[in-house]
Amino acid sequence: MLLPRLAPLIIALGLPSLAHAAPTQYPLTLENCGSTLTFEQPPSRVVTIGQAGTEMLYAMGLSDKVVGTSLWFNDVQMKYKAQNDKIERLADNEPSFEAVIGKRPQLVAVELEWMVGPQGVVGTRQQFHELKIPTYLMPSDCEAKDNLVGADGTRLEAFRIDSIYKSISQLAEIFDVQERGQQLNAQLKASLAKSIATVQAKDLKQTSALFWFSSASLDIDPYVAGHKGIPDFMLSTLGVRNVVESDEEWPTVGWETIAKANPTFLVIARMDRRRFPADDHEKKLQFLRSDPVTRNMDAVKNNRIIILDAMAMQASIRMFDGLETLATAISGYDLPK
Template identity: 70%
Template sequence: MLRFAALLAGLGLSGLAQAAATHYPLKIDNCGQPLSFAHAPQRAVTIGQAGTEILYALGLGDKLAGTSLWFNDVLPEFKTLNDKVERLADNDPSFEAVVGKRPQLVTAQFEWMVGAQGVVGTREQFHELNIPTYLLPSDCEGKDNLTGADGTRTQQFQVESIYKSVSQLAEIFDVQDRGAALNTDLQARLAQAKQRLAGKDLSGTTALFWFSSADLDIDPYVAGRQGVADFMLQTLGVRNVVESTEEWPTVGWETLAKANPTWLIIARMDRRRFPADDYQKKLEFLRSDPVAKNLDAVKAGRIIVLDAEAMQAGIRLFRGLETLSSAFASGKPAP
């Protein structure tokens, strides 16, 4: 995000049209819930890395009172900032821990964290305490979160939902110029990833995203159709071999072997919730399992290691697209 940092630093001299200041009280609709803000929040808690890094990229690190739910270490350019913010939990925090920070806003990356069956709490529980909750639109628009472990997509994920999150959070905090600059950078990254593959025929190329596994001896969690990871493949002209519309369904290796994807994309995580969160263990499995080791992608070394957060609906997705497009263009994963 270095280009954005430079852009943000020079906003006053950039020649960009100045976005209008936020007029309070601000009222917005968020995933079917009306939210109202009398002023810009001074204290926020994030449940999910995507929202955390969006706020950091908007220059709002000083407004964060606590973070939680991390898949990867924070982006390097935000490390100094992040070191000053309390991490309430590596995974899901308790309702009491979040409320104890006295936030004027709680952002949630996933509805299963803050929603009808929220692991942390329901939106109503927070709103009863006059704490507005902002759910990233990417996890509620065109998605049924009451079916499947991670929800089921009823419509194809739209990248515009990320731009919407950036714009709305920028409006809530009255930093709309920064939101416009960030979205411009993200859109440029997406265009560059697609341009790298211009003229390359990938119509016969397929791929599989392996996120994790509750145990290496059982079926893995892989990316389904219509979700964020599937969008990444479609954007680059590659077909997902998994047909389920669940966000991250479990599929057996025998079934995946029959599909025999051209590429395997495996998640690298810094969390250790499941054994297969460790990408090295994924690699060991792929090279030793009697079924998986016979996949063409494994035998040819067409395995891309990608940060788990780059498979989510946040600013890292655009870096993930760059990594994938480079590999697909060259025919080999980046070192």
């Protein structure tokens, strides 16, 4: 059934109406990031390694299937807090292999291949599959990407938004809730269209930006968004150029190089994780306004600094909220001619 508030928005934005979804036919077999997964029935026990998959499942009303979560950058969205509070958090960052299998999962949903992959810090897919535990890896982190090059992998092709819709559709099929998946994807597409419309009248041809995720230490080069990843998609969708040209997902770039590029906007990550000092966005702001190199950048002097949740910089449903925040902030600035 179409969500009441969604129908007029879809019509207004020219998005297609939702077709009735056929139920999943089990056994279900699907290809996922180089592995063939087979499900005899919908999984009743799921462990998530990564906030993106966790919140996708919550958004489709599947929190009762989740028995353990891990790898959180931000607190859960308030609308899911009640459900999330009932579920064990195995780790704020990466869980141990033993902690995951100890929950007897029938599916492990993984956001990032460096967690569960050829050199996974939690384990390899083979280790899980030998125990008859299927692992579903988000296509956004495996398709056209080499996760063995660079700290967070290197994009072989630019990130495609369809990979998020694909994750939602496939998870919906696995759990036989295709109609919910269709509704969620329609909401996200409507949100994307709204963000694009927000900046449509703005002349952004000469604008540029830098995304700063974090830094291992505030006195060394920061982790910033490469030019083929999710933040680059967000910028290019709005018509803004990313000043970073590396194919790596999150390369380190020196502040002198960044200052020379002099981006129009600085976008910094706010997170509740505290692995590095610069995870704290207030410390990022203090650094930008006090460092002799960064404080003279146009974006800092003119306070063109936009704060986004870290999960809004990931391939997640939160990215669409981040895109709306980014579009609204950019549309509100008086930009240099």
